[in-house]
Amino acid sequence: MGELKVIGCSKSLFCTRVEWALKLKGCEYEYIEEDLRNKSPILLKYNPVHKKVPVLVHDDKPIPESLVILEYIDETWKLNPLLPEDPYERATARFWAKFSDDKCLYGAFGACTAEGEAKERAIETTLESFGYLEKQIQGKKFFGGEEISYLDLVAGWIPHLLNVIEEVGGMKLVDAERLPSLHEWAHNFIQIPLIKECIPPREDLVVLYSAHLSYIRSLEPKKQ
Structure with a gap:
């Protein structure tokens, strides 16, 4: 090793x-x-x-x-493979992993820090992105099927961090009514002992992202 x-x-x-x-x-x-x-x-x-x-x-x-x-x-390390063997399926997993980071994660960050009409537009755009991710998990236990996969690990921020971003940003993006499959996956994923033992305390993340939002606000031009 x-x-x-x-x-x-x-x-x-x-x-x-x-x-x-x-x-x-x-x-x-x-x-x-x-x-x-x-x-x-x-x-x-x-x-x-x-x-x-x-x-x-x-x-x-x-x-x-x-x-x-x-x-x-x-x-x-070949034990418990994360990516599928088929080249097309591997490429597809990579595509959605990058999409999850670029469109969903950074979209949620953007919606958190925006205000007014810009915030509404950012929320709408990010919700659309989460809708695409919802389709990838429909009818499946994990994104890769029956076992935890590459995309599950990449999207693993959703069950823990997204709730913090929503709280700090005063918004709601993923819920059981709007995105039922993604919501159910998130609930089940975070309960897996191996997954749960590594996540940072929620209160620490709230403090961190609240401070980050305050810093962003401090950089904005003062309204006359």
Whole structure:
């Protein structure tokens, strides 16, 4: 297996998805907690380009970016495969993973920080994106079928972080009436012991994102 380290932040769901993957594969690893306000020499050494977490370090070789890390883990350790064998199905899973991050996650962030008519438009656009994701889980236990897959780990922020973003942003995006399949998946996914044990405390995330929203507001031009 070789020496494994994860450089991460316990409040980042991008880092959590990496831990989920390693635990599913049965990999032992050292977790190095990073203070993103005072970035450590080890982070700057292993990710000098973006200076971000997570970083997986395998036998002193660094792999940054969570989606890239998940694929590396799946290709290196074959137990409990995350991506399907069929090339088309693999490509499809990658497409929806990027969609989940780019359109759903960052869409929710945008809706959280927006105000007035801009907020209404952002909510509408993000709801449309979640609707596409809803269709991918309809009639299935997990996005990949009967077992936890790559896309489940990528979308795993929804059961825990989305509720925080909704609270801080004063809005509601995913509920049982509007998106029943996605809502049911989220409820069941977060109850899995391996998944549940890695998630950061909700109250910490509320404090973090409330502070982030306050910072964004402080940068806005003062209304006369």
